[in-house]
Amino acid sequence: MKAEIIPNISVDCVIFGFDNTTKSLNVLLIERYLKLKDSEIPAVNDYVLRGFHTLDNETIDETANRVLKELTGLDHLYKKQFKVFGDPNRLMNEKDIIWAQHEHFNQRTITIAYYILLPTDVIQIEVNQYKPKWFPVNQLPELGFDHRKIINEAYADLKEKVLYKPIVFELLADKFTIKDLQDAYEAILGVEIDNRNFRRKLITKKYIIALDEKQVGVSKKPSQLYMFSKDVYQKIYKESYLISI
Structure with a gap:
């Protein structure tokens, strides 16, 4: 029997990468682009974290592992579940409503957020089907959904945890x-x-x-x-x- 998605539960992953050449902490994002019929101007054109709805036969951790595998091609990365985002208005701005309607997903979606740590050079983004891009954590582009808030809270947690856990080595x-x-x-x-x-x-x-x-x-x-x-x-x-x- 084919696994079905749980329409209002998703997992979003904040992938932090340290670039040892530019000496910068970066976030991996994918483009969110939508052009409607009879319009030359895109209705949606920004960036988001990569996430998936959870399937009814998998755990939340397994969903996170699926996100990571598809986006990085890697297993067994350091990941930390840090918060659940369930504000009823989190997907209610104009672009998000258009996107949700086009993609047929539930606007009352609760997301479980993780962050992941790795050196940027361990993944080959050039050959990835999602065409992800690295952005410095302090120079983020326009973001969809509430993903700026998710990234900011992940970053705040990382800055706290790095002082008493040896997680910095995951970036090297x-x-x-x-x-x-x-x-x-x-x-x-x-x-x-x-x-x-x-x-x-x-x-x-x-x-x-x-x-x-x-x-x-x-x-x-x-x-x-x-x-x-x-x-x-x-x-x-x-x-x-x-x-x-």
Whole structure:
């Protein structure tokens, strides 16, 4: 028997990616475009998060995994369910009403929101059927639905959690420099961090393992590479451990 969608329950995923070239925290969005018959001007032309209605034979987590697989091609990414958005007016502006009518979905839709963390270069957006685009989190385009609010709340939660959970490492390659790590923290928190103090604090952390490797293919003096050990972190620290930067 074919699975049916639950018309008023959906999952939206805020995919955060750290670009180690531009040193920016980005959000992955897809274009929402609709041109009605007998009109040269599009009725809807903006960007949204990628989401799906939940199927009646799957859990909410499985819906989120389906979104991620279709948009990134990847499994087993870090994801966090952070809030439910159920305002009865959340899909009631003019463009959203037009879109809902055209797509035949329920305007009283409740969405369960997740955010996901990854380095931007691990996904190939150029070959994705949805043609997603990365946008800096502080330079977002016009957004549909209540997706600006969802992104803002996801970002606020990320900025809080990054201070006491080792989730920043999800945004980096498996091997990274101390400067890469500092850049990621600065991009998330929107602050400048003192180089020497940061390095002095971080290299004493037992869960950051120095490797017998250095950068390759760089024009300047290659820097020492490190890796994050989740096993060491979990053995030493409790959930409430504050990561001092």
